[in-house]
Amino acid sequence: MEQYGLTLAVGIVVGVLARICMLRSDYRHFPGYPHGYVTHISLGFIAASLGAVAVPALVEKEFTAVTFLALAAQQFREIRNMERETLTQLEENELVPRGKDLIEGIARVFESRNYLVIAASLQASFITYFFDVKWAIISSAILIWIFMRYLATGRVVGDIAEVVPSKPYFGYAGYKTLLMIDEVVIMEVGLKEAREKILKESLGVIIKPKDDNARATLHNVGQRQAILHTVASLVGTKREIGELEWSPIARKNIDTGEIALFIVPNEPDIKALIQAVKLTPVLESARTTPLESRPGKMAAD
Amino acid sequence: MSNVTTIGDILAVIVLEEAKNKVAGGAPIFIVWDREEQEKLALLLSKILKAMAHDLENGVFILTRH
Incomplete structure (x- = not known):
């Protein structure tokens, strides 16, 4: 078990880091409240754990562990619903409403960012396990940069x-x-x-x-x-x-x-x-x- | 904000005395003597009903929500 300690740690840290970076890359800083941050960082932590655990599980030939990823997908769809519901509730008292499309867009972004977190922590733990921590740090930095630069920012008007x-x-x-x-x-x-x-x-x-x-x-x-x-x-x-x-x-x-x-x-x-x-x-x-x-x-x- | 009326309903009609034959029907109709009174009433009613006043330019003002 101990041999996986580092793998897991690097995976989780990279995943949470990726989530934090992507939280900030929105110009409206949504969610702008501490509670919003707590919610999304905790969910990011769960996503990171799932991603990090996948590599040791596969190495141990515990192939059923992969089903956990399906569970994760379910969980993150829940995030999308959560965001959507919150924003739809707020919409009622909004003098200039966001509109359903924007709400859907925001909700989808929150869901997909968790998948990106899984991907980030998965690659980090993979590289840590098979190569070295150094390489994992480098590749993670590049990956997070790509996420922030291209995936977490869409086109604008x-x-x-x-x-x-x-x-x-x-x-x-x-x-x-x-x-x-x-x-x-x-x-x-x-x-x-x-x-x-x-x-x-x-x-x-x-x-x-x-x-x-x-x-x-x-x-x-x-x-x-x-x-x-x-x-x-x-x-x-x-x-x-x-x-x-x-x-x-x-x-x-x-x-x-x-x-x-x-x-x-x-x-x-x-x-x-x-x-x-x-x-x-x-x-x-x-x-x-x-x-x-x-x-x-x-x-x- | 609870909306009892549907969007687009005419909530009130303010009509000049000389044009009063132009309107009839469902909404409350206010008949006024001159243009000045009409504009005053339109402003007041728009505040009271939280509605928007529209000038149909034929002596008739309507109030409606959007």
């Missing part, structure tokens, strides 16, 4: 679209109460005071998709809601209970696929708004690639 400022104005087809950005009708504002305040304080941007794939992604309502939520939490919003005039809204220009985004921020800083839009993650569920199919390519030209 800034990668798939250009964001340009566009001043909101009133008036469309003779109706002076319709709020517009570029050529897109945002909403109808009945109260004069509200219209004046919007003209003074609101900001608007146009999100221009770079290609048809991006256009299809931005077409997704969940993706747009995710952008709104991110923007509203980063630059602030004046949205208040019962005051719908200040709701941030994202609408599509049906002819070009561009998204017009309207917001009444706390700080009317257009640069901050553009930054916030750009760093919104592209949701896995929204990401579509019609250009990769033949009809998609044909439709593109």
Whole structure:
């Protein structure tokens, strides 16, 4: 048993380390509370243990031990449910909701990060057992770097679209109460005071998709809601209970696929708004690639 | 926030005296004398009902939730 001590220790340490690194790599630092950290690090520890135990078990020809990994998968699906439920509960009191797609995306990320932890600790204990601790440390460092660099960070809206400022104005087809950005009708504002305040304080941007794939992604309502939520939490919003005039809204220009985004921020800083839009993650569920199919390519030209 | 009304329901209608024949039906109708009173009432009702006022530009305001 003692001969596996080091193997297990290295595996577990690397796994927990990987989990901690991936917890921090989110720009919103979600979960931002100590309890969230405790939960996820403990689950990361369990995942790391499972990964680390696999190598000694196989060496001992205890092949049934592998079934534990199936148990782990079950456990981590539970994490996904847990995250989803928490966020869905909170959604009710959110003035600018995250939207189902973003919640699903976050939940999936938490689940998959635990699989990454298993992979990290598995390789660490494997290399420790068959080679040396030194090599395990080096390979783990590389692996964690790869996880943080490529797997734990997805694409952002800034990668798939250009964001340009566009001043909101009133008036469309003779109706002076319709709020517009570029050529897109945002909403109808009945109260004069509200219209004046919007003209003074609101900001608007146009999100221009770079290609048809991006256009299809931005077409997704969940993706747009995710952008709104991110923007509203980063630059602030004046949205208040019962005051719908200040709701941030994202609408599509049906002819070009561009998204017009309207917001009444706390700080009317257009640069901050553009930054916030750009760093919104592209949701896995929204990401579509019609250009990769033949009809998609044909439709593109 | 519990929502008793469905999204998109018209909660109230504020109509100018001269346009009152343009409206009828399910929602409460407030008849006002002039534009100024209409805007005041629209603001008040939008706060009271936690709804948004929309100007239909034909002498009719409606209040609805989104």
